[in-house]
Amino acid sequence: DHRSPGARPVLSVVGTGYLGATHAAAMAELGFTVIGVDVDAAKIAALQNGKVPFFEPGLPELLSTHVESGRLRFTDDFAEAIGAADVHFLCVGTPQRRGSNAADMTYVDAALDAIARNLTKDAIVVGKSTVPVGTARRLQERLAVTADPAFQVELLWNPEFLREGRAVQDTLRPDRVVIGGASPAADAVMRQVYGTPVAEGAQYITCDLPTAELVKTSANAFLATKISFINAVSELCDAAGADVKRLADAIGVDARIGRGFLNAGLGFGGGCLPKDIRALMHRSTELGADSIVRLLHDVDEINMLQRQRVIDLAVSACDGSVLGRRIAVLGAAFKPDTDDVRDSPALNVAAALHLRGAQVQVFDPEAMDAARHYFPALHYVSSTTEAVENADVVLVLTEWPEFRDADPVALGELVAHRRLVDGRNCLSDPAAWRAVGWTITGLGLGRPAGD
Numbered sequence: 526d527h528r529s530p531g532a533r534p535v536l537s538v539v540g541t542g543y544l545g546a547t548h549a550a551a552m553a554e555l556g557f558t559v560i561g562v563d564v565d566a567a568k569i570a571a572l573q574n575g576k577v578p579f580f581e582p583g584l585p586e587l588l589s590t591h592v593e594s595g596r597l598r599f600t601d602d603f604a605e606a607i608g609a610a611d612v613h614f615l616c617v618g619t620p621q622r623r624g625s626n627a628a629d630m631t632y633v634d635a636a637l638d639a640i641a642r643n644l645t646k647d648a649i650v651v652g653k654s655t656v657p658v659g660t661a662r663r664l665q666e667r668l669a670v671t672a673d674p675a676f677q678v679e680l681l682w683n684p685e686f687l688r689e690g691r692a693v694q695d696t697l698r699p700d701r702v703v704i705g706g707a708s709p710a711a712d713a714v715m716r717q718v719y720g721t722p723v724a725e726g727a728q729y730i731t732c733d734l735p736t737a738e739l740v741k742t743s744a745n746a747f748l749a750t751k752i753s754f755i756n757a758v759s760e761l762c763d764a765a766g767a768d769v770k771r772l773a774d775a776i777g778v779d780a781r782i783g784r785g786f787l788n789a790g791l792g793f794g795g796g797c798l799p800k801d802i803r804a805l806m807h808r809s810t811e812l813g814a815d816s817i818v819r820l821l822h823d824v825d826e827i828n829m830l831q832r833q834r835v836i837d838l839a840v841s842a843c844d845g846s847v848l849g850r851r852i853a854v855l856g857a858a859f860k861p862d863t864d865d866v867r868d869s870p871a872l873n874v875a876a877a878l879h880l881r882g883a884q885v886q887v888f889d890p891e892a893m894d895a896a897r898h899y900f901p902a903l904h905y906v907s908s909t910t911e912a913v914e915n916a917d918v919v920l921v922l923t924e925w926p927e928f929r930d931a932d933p934v935a936l937g938e939l940v941a942h943r944r945l946v947d948g949r950n951c952l953s954d955p956a957a958w959r960a961v962g963w964t965i966t967g968l969g970l971g972r973p974a975g976d
């Protein structure tokens with residue numbers, strides 16, 4: 526146990542979106558006093574009322590417990606938040622820049638400047654956002670110019686690996702804590718902050734700043750590559766009449782390969798993997814590291830092609846044209862257990878079919894508000910049964926349990942035609958669907974004669 530007997534540092538969390546709100550609540554759960562700060566006053570007001578403005582299992586309970594106890598609070602006043610804390614976690618967004626593959630660093634720079642301007646004592650700035658390699662060194666130089674020289678301010682990097690949908694447990698019990706560029710004194714503080722997860726088995730890995738930045742982006746690049754690999758194999762399976770699901774089960778047994786992230790289907794989306802691999806391509810090009818650029822270019826392209834393959838399956842299920850056809854789209858979130866629709870493959874496919882003249886009816890158990898906000902042109906309904914009513918084809922595009930385990934008999938009575946495209950290869954029991962007359966198609970599922 527590395528926890529020092531000294532006083533616990535007070536923590537600020539700058540940027541309270543998916544990452545920051547979760548981090549703030551989890552740090553309060555670990556016993557720290559935490560102040561979250563954000564430029565979005567409406568978000569801050571919701572959080573301070575104990576309300577999480579997005580869907581994340583377990584987070585509302587954790588948040589309201591600690592807001593009520595007073596250990597966790599939120600403000601849009603930077604002077605108050607920064608002035609009160611010893612350690613500042615930088616958790617703002619790094620989205621893809623418009624018209625470029627590069628990450629937009631304006632939020633990171635602005636948040637760092639706000640920290641620097643409002644310091645009232647020595648501090649540690651802990652970068653958690655996913656950033657292009659080299660950012661942390663640049664921010665160190667920026668801090669040296671902007672922060673009051675009366676205070677000792679150290680910047681280190683601590684990339685975040687949480688998964689939406691499991692963000693709370695990933696933050697309370699991470700596999701690893703990566704700390705880049707910390708002095709011995711800052712390292713001791715980080716060991717105190719992460720003392721509980723490390724005592725419970727998380728690996729504490731120290732490295733330099735560029736390594737810490739690259740640990741995050743190369744982990745995402747590897748996961749994206751794994752998904753595009755199995756999707757490329759699924760195309761081969763379709764051509765050869767093989768079954769990619771059985772294949773993935775069989776190759777995934779090998780510990781060198783592993784079964785995780787080996788599900789063929791509509792591919793990856795969301796607010797992280799697509800923009801992170803593109804930012805990595807952009808930065809690698811700047812640095813002249815061309816091999817990773819070539820690899821990720823193909824990974825990205827294969828991933829985007831999956832959406833077209835699912836559109837093609839929908840078109841052929843409708844005998845060649847979707848014009849005027851009624852299509853049930855089950856799923857809007859980019860994956861289950863989240864309401865995040867940023868770069869959602871499901872909504873991309875729904876929008877493409879809508880543009881081809883189909884009557885698309887979209888339902889998602891959690892992401893309806895977010896979907897309506899980002900894709901207002903689509904038609905949304907309030908249940909699975911409403912979505913499938915009179916449908917010419919049903920598309921399962923997000924693998925929510927209620928879609929995986931839907932009742933083929935009950936739904937069969939509502940649709941116009943018993944045709945389903947399983948865009949995630951996720952139906953729990955496709956044989957049960959076929960047994961009651963459904964035609965099921967998917968990616969790499971093989972094509973039994975007559976199907």
Ligand code: NAD
Nearest residue numbers: 540542543544563564565617618619632635636654655685
């Ligand atoms: P998000 O868009 O949900 O949240 C970003 C927040 O930063 C917003 O609330 C925004 O208002 C706030 N913000 C912007 N400028 C600010 C400023 N100057 N000062 C204070 N707050 C400001 O994004 P997110 O999903 O939480 O991602 C944040 C970062 O974490 C990104 O770099 C992302 O790549 C990384 N990350 C995200 C996840 C994830 O699953 N969402 C996982 C690991 C890493």
